[in-house]
Amino acid sequence: MTTTLFDNARLIDPETGTDVPGWLLVDGSTIAARGTDAPPDAPHVIDCAGACLAPGIVDMGVKLGEPGERHKESFKTGGRAAAAGGVTTVVMRPDTLTPIDSPEVLEFVLRRGREAAPVNMAAMATLTRAREGREMTEIGFLLDAGALAFTDGDRVCRDTRVLIRCLTYARGLGALVIGHPQEPQLSAGAGITSGKFATLRGLPAVSPMAERMGLERDLALVEMTGARYHADQITTACALPALRRAREAGLDVTAGISIHHLTLNTLDVGDYRSFFKLKPPLRHEEDRAAMVEALRDGLIDVICSMHTPQDEESKRLPFEEAASGAVGLETLLPAALRLYHSGDMDLPGLFRALSLNPARRLGLPGGQLSVGAPADLVLFDPDAPFVLDRFTLHSKSKNTPFDGARLQGRVRGTWVGGYRVFG
Amino acid sequence: MTFRQRHLLGIEPLHPLEITTLLDLADTYVDLNRRAQKHADVLAGLTQINMFFEASTRTQASFELAGKRLGADVMNMSMQASSIKKGETLIDTALTLNAMHPDLLVVRHPHSGAVDLLAQKVNCAVLNAGDGRHEHPTQALLDALTIRRAKGRLHRLNVAICGDIAHSRVARSNILLLHKMENRVRLIGPPTLMPSEIGELGVEVYDDMRDGLAGCDVVMMLRLQRERMDGGFIPSEREYYHRYGLDPEKLSHAADDAIVMHPGPMNRGVEIDGILADDINRSVIQEQVEMGVAVRMAAMDLLARNLRAEGLGAA
Numbered sequence: 001m002t003t004t005l006f007d008n009a010r011l012i013d014p015e016t017g018t019d020v021p022g023w024l025l026v027d028g029s030t031i032a033a034r035g036t037d038a039p040p041d042a043p044h045v046i047d048c049a050g051a052c053l054a055p056g057i058v059d060m061g062v063k064l065g066e067p068g069e070r071h072k073e074s075f076k077t078g079g080r081a082a083a084a085g086g087v088t089t090v091v092m093r094p095d096t097l098t099p100i101d102s103p104e105v106l107e108f109v110l111r112r113g114r115e116a117a118p119v120n121m122a123a124m125a126t127l128t129r130a131r132e133g134r135e136m137t138e139i140g141f142l143l144d145a146g147a148l149a150f151t152d153g154d155r156v157c158r159d160t161r162v163l164i165r166c167l168t169y170a171r172g173l174g175a176l177v178i179g180h181p182q183e184p185q186l187s188a189g190a191g192i193t194s195g196k197f198a199t200l201r202g203l204p205a206v207s208p209m210a211e212r213m214g215l216e217r218d219l220a221l222v223e224m225t226g227a228r229y230h231a232d233q234i235t236t237a238c239a240l241p242a243l244r245r246a247r248e249a250g251l252d253v254t255a256g257i258s259i260h261h262l263t264l265n266t267l268d269v270g271d272y273r274s275f276f277k278l279k280p281p282l283r284h285e286e287d288r289a290a291m292v293e294a295l296r297d298g299l300i301d302v303i304c305s306m307h308t309p310q311d312e313e314s315k316r317l318p319f320e321e322a323a324s325g326a327v328g329l330e331t332l333l334p335a336a337l338r339l340y341h342s343g344d345m346d347l348p349g350l351f352r353a354l355s356l357n358p359a360r361r362l363g364l365p366g367g368q369l370s371v372g373a374p375a376d377l378v379l380f381d382p383d384a385p386f387v388l389d390r391f392t393l394h395s396k397s398k399n400t401p402f403d404g405a406r407l408q409g410r411v412r413g414t415w416v417g418g419y420r421v422f423g
Numbered sequence: 424m425t426f427r428q429r430h431l432l433g434i435e436p437l438h439p440l441e442i443t444t445l446l447d448l449a450d451t452y453v454d455l456n457r458r459a460q461k462h463a464d465v466l467a468g469l470t471q472i473n474m475f476f477e478a479s480t481r482t483q484a485s486f487e488l489a490g491k492r493l494g495a496d497v498m499n500m501s502m503q504a505s506s507i508k509k510g511e512t513l514i515d516t517a518l519t520l521n522a523m524h525p526d527l528l529v530v531r532h533p534h535s536g537a538v539d540l541l542a543q544k545v546n547c548a549v550l551n552a553g554d555g556r557h558e559h560p561t562q563a564l565l566d567a568l569t570i571r572r573a574k575g576r577l578h579r580l581n582v583a584i585c586g587d588i589a590h591s592r593v594a595r596s597n598i599l600l601l602h603k604m605e606n607r608v609r610l611i612g613p614p615t616l617m618p619s620e621i622g623e624l625g626v627e628v629y630d631d632m633r634d635g636l637a638g639c640d641v642v643m644m645l646r647l648q649r650e651r652m653d654g655g656f657i658p659s660e661r662e663y664y665h666r667y668g669l670d671p672e673k674l675s676h677a678a679d680d681a682i683v684m685h686p687g688p689m690n691r692g693v694e695i696d697g698i699l700a701d702d703i704n705r706s707v708i709q710e711q712v713e714m715g716v717a718v719r720m721a722a723m724d725l726l727a728r729n730l731r732a733e734g735l736g737a738a
Contacts, residue, residue, distance in 0.1 A: 201557060317514075
């Protein structure tokens with residue numbers, strides 16, 4: 001058992017909401033002690049030189065290319081990207097080409113993922129077979145095999161009766177169901193939010209109301225069934241009142257948002273830049289500002305990367321034909337730090353949404369700096385400036401909307417279970 | 424000369440002076456086209472390729488004629504039947520064509536922004552002949568020339584654009600151009616055929632045609648693009664004609680000397696009364712076609728001059 005002292009660190013603790021200078025002692029794979037006074041002796045000392053030490057990020061929205069699209073991202077490249085981005089737990093989305101809809105596929109994904117990637121690998125499973133919205137998956141077996149939550153990703157279940165049965169069955173097992181709040185008919189084929197900019201660009205657009213309609217339906221069903229529910233991405237101001245009502249009514253409902261919707265808006269699409277085509281599409285600036293406020297208020301619980309690797313061929317197309325999604329594992333932290341530098345969020349607040357809340361919601365032990373917690377840590381300098389070059393990313397796919405962007409915040413080191421996996 | 428564009432991708436990037444320069448030059452080509460000897464050789468030695476990814480008869484013919492009258496070697500490629508069916512991407516098609524060293528590339532594509540994307544990948548001058556619902560700049564320019572010749576000016580006019588605005592690139596380019604030249608634009612049509620938040624563009628929106636036409640100097644009708652409809656935007660063609668079809672009674676609400684325009688092809692009895700369309704005292708629809716050739720000659724002439732100034736292109 002090795003004992004490592006992280007000395008001279010700025011400890012970011014989302015649980016207590018504190019941001020203080022101090023030290024942290026790791027014994028083996030867990031946090032053994034921490035303090036702000038004189039540090040104890042240890043055989044192995046890391047001088048953090050005043051950099052921030054925070055619980056590693058738990059990213060609950062990661063799509064990797066395996067199985068089926070390994071040319072876009074493999075467990076290995078995705079795992080390295082995660083380590084480089086300070087993500088210590090990757091929660092894989094099941095919307096892969098071969099969807100994670102059976103215990104056998106889940107077993108493969110977890111086994112191969114854990115062999116190939118240096119960080120913790122966890123996975124969600126689909127709610128219905130092949131994400132077709134017709135028959136529910138073996139939720140019980142999948143839970144036993146380690147599925148953390150159940151979601152059909154961006155393929156919204158159109159048959160409300162099927163969804164009621166899935167939610168009811170999931171409630172019986174205490175399983176968490178993740179929805180993608182969109183009215184599917186309205187959002188079909190739309191790569192941009194409706195408005196003046198979309199009209200000038202002549203692109204098929206979707207109203208922000210489609211998100212509210214999808215959320216209202218899902219929340220009504222949650223009220224009926226009592227299921228545990230998480231909305232993967234809430235991105236529009238008009239959806240927030242429904243979310244607030246559900247919270248106040250005591251429903252077991254949480255909500256997430258991708259980092260892109262917190263830091264970019266629809267005008268970033270510019271002259272048809274397909275790297276900015278996301279699902280749901282980027283929103284107006286007023287919506288983005290409202291989402292930052294909702295995050296600060298705690299109405300939105302989780303920030304995730306919605307890491308969606310796409311190869312050049314899927315993106316080098318006219319905007320309407322181009323695939324949706326952006327990679328985000330490595331840019332999640334520096335992009336999130338924009339909210340810190342703009343004065344919108346403090347660091348403990350950011351890590352509550354990046355680490356603590358997703359870990360708690362998924363029943364994972366990480367996301368904390370408390371004694372006894374796993375030593376999943378990220379050490380970063382929040383101020384270090386750099387200009388992102390997409391070809392320096394570890395991901396196999398380079399489809400980041402932050403190419404050429406000026407960012408602040410560099411990861412200096414990442415530890416998973418006490419092992420250094422980056423830096 | 425005031426025309427600094429490398430490509431003609433839309434009206435949006437043009438300065439009002441550039442529009443005036445282009446229309447002035449087009450005026451001289453109208454005169455040329457009316458002579459027995461219609462040839463100029465300003466594009467001699469240059470190669471013009473027309474790439475139409477979407478069906479077109481009149482626009483393609485107009486560009487072809489414009490190029491030939493100016494002495495260019497013109498080639499037509501119907502891309503619907505060609506390599507895209509074999510899975511080639513737009514960028515690869517562009518690079519393949521680029522290797523053949525064209526000087527002028529005229530492109531129509533069903534997707535908004537596709538012509539911009541293509542222009543980034545080639546060395547020649549690209550002319551947008553219509554991309555999705557985005558822009559159709561030569562149509563707006565030929566409309567402007569028609570208006571200027573009929574009205575004697577291209578400013579302080581009340582222009583009504585009527586019909587299927589939502590699916591129309593012609594409407595977008597015309598709104599941009601008419602605003603740049605300081606005109607008032609009104610949009611008339613059923614709300615289902617209006618783009619969302621269209622009012623933010625600085626236009627007045629009417630759903631009653633008689634109100635909208637009151638005092639207008641120019642009435643632009645748009646084709647009801649049935650092939651673009653997913654279904655259910657309007658109850659029926661006959662109700663549409665009753666409420667939004669242009670007939671002499673509705674036109675009587677416009678200014679006495681108002682002109683009637685249509686980009687074609689017309690659906691007689693759907694958006695416009697057949698007799699009105701043929702009324703040479705009101706309708707300038709045939710002039711629009713004539714101006715189309717002249718405007719495209721002017722656009723290609725100006726772009727070719729800029730190519731030569733850059734040292735690119737033949738000669």
